[in-house]
Amino acid sequence: DAGVTQSPTHLIKTRGQQVTLRCSPKSGHDTVSWYQQALGQGPQFIFQYYEEEERQRGNFPDRFSGHQFPNYSSELNVNALLLGDSALYLCASSSRLEAYEQYFGPGTRLTVT
């Protein structure tokens, strides 16, 4: 039973560029959440996708956007990258029957130079 997978593992981008991160949820899960973890901090909630729509959003600017596909996989897009966007981006999946229990992927390390 595959867990949550994310790609790529690492990514280096330049300020002003755009980036797309990808996530496949755990088998049987239909909900995907994205979190940003800056160095030395706890994860911060970006948004959650369910039934291909953004269900809830954290305190992040519109430069952060996402998408969920019919197979429940998801993408996180960040436009106009800033140095402060450098972080570990974590994807978590859950099921609507057990929405409180989120399973995390290994993350994508984004470095903006």
Added chain:
Amino acid sequence: AQSVTQLDSQVPVFEEAPVELRCNYSSSVSVYLFWYVQYPNQGLQLLLKYLSGSTLVESINGFEAEFNKSQTSFHLRKPSVHISDTAEYFCAVGPGAGSYQLTFGKGTKLSVIP
């Protein structure tokens, strides 16, 4: 609004000694509480959770946490730590009524000294 405070950013402890990692939370609704562990260069793994019922919850690797509603705390304990317990531990609250997000503390780095 929900918030989590982890009172210690770093906790060094000798191998086979007991440890307590402290967590206090604030929430205006019924809470679900979690401890996650993060090993270097890895994602988060769920260690244990409190949803309802018994206030003492245990993990398969010897950790336990106790939900204390009056003190709004959910401290993590282990009676005897191992080198392999060296990691960062995050306390989290939620999701709750009307909210689907987990709110995390800033984490506690547990360093087990041989």
